[in-house]
Amino acid sequence: MEYLTIALTKGRLAKTTMAMLEKAGISCKEVLDPDTRKLIFQNDDLKMRFFLAKGPDVPTYVEYGAADIGISGKDIIMEEGRNIYEVLDLGIGKCRMCVCGPKEAKDLLSHYEQIRVATKYPKIAKDYFYNAKRQTVEIIKLNGSIELSPIVGLSDVIVDIVETGSTLKQNGLCVLEEICPISARMIVNQVSMRMENERIITLIKAVEKVVRENGN
Numbered sequence: 001m002e003y004l005t006i007a008l009t010k011g012r013l014a015k016t017t018m019a020m021l022e023k024a025g026i027s028c029k030e031v032l033d034p035d036t037r038k039l040i041f042q043n044d045d046l047k048m049r050f051f052l053a054k055g056p057d058v059p060t061y062v063e064y065g066a067a068d069i070g071i072s073g074k075d076i077i078m079e080e081g082r083n084i085y086e087v088l089d090l091g092i093g094k095c096r097m098c099v100c101g102p103k104e105a106k107d108l109l110s111h112y113e114q115i116r117v118a119t120k121y122p123k124i125a126k127d128y129f130y131n132a133k134r135q136t137v138e139i140i141k142l143n144g145s146i147e148l149s150p151i152v153g154l155s156d157v158i159v160d161i162v163e164t165g166s167t168l169k170q171n172g173l174c175v176l177e178e179i180c181p182i183s184a185r186m187i188v189n190q191v192s193m194r195m196e197n198e199r200i201i202t203l204i205k206a207v208e209k210v211v212r213e214n215g216n
């Protein structure tokens with residue numbers, strides 16, 4: 001039997017994701033060992049391999065078949081636009097993709113002015129402003145601490161994820177418009193889905209059961 005490879009997202013989601021997989025009988029505790037520098041782990045009983053990758057890289061590994069399955073945020077899936085199957089909402093890592101800024105910027109969103117939008121998600125921002133709102137904007141790509149941008153005058157608003165809202169609050173910003181809800185999703189390589197259909201469907205069903213039990 002071939003090994004099935006699962007790509008997980010490094011960072012805050014990794015622990016919750018592993019706990020869900022563990023509950024579904026897919027165990028690989030080593031993945032979360034903070035002392036290891038090993039990049040890939042194997043469960044020989046299950047004939048499965050696991051690795052942690054940077055969020056935006058997970059759909060890339062899955063599209064190219066370097067991983068058969070991936071766990072990735074919906075934000076990343078939308079931004080990357082890879083050819084993959086999105087098969088399951090894990091109901092974890094829930095947050096919202098929003099347009100945020102100082103409350104005075106609300107008017108700029110209804111007057112169709114050419115405004116500056118800073119974001120880690122240029123594709124999502126472009127799609128929202130150009131296709132949904134039909135407002136021409138200048139999009140500025142940043143790589144983190146996006147909330148800084150309107151404070152120092154780099155942009156009028158930002159497009160970013162909001163989870164608890166505390167980063168916005170502590171920086172005097174607020175949600176101006178909501179784009180869409182976000183959560184972690186299971187994604188599958190299109191060829192693997194055909195070649196390893198039975199194993200992958202069994203795995204999806206096992207994780208789906210955990211999602212239901214968790215009430216997510």
Ligand code: PRP
Pocket residue numbers: 143144145146147160161162163164165166167168
């Ligand atoms: C994310 C996001 C916001 C923050 C939202 O940043 O970009 O800045 O979390 O969370 P909150 O609503 O609970 O405050 P992240 O921590 O991933 O780091 P980043 O600034 O490098 O993007």
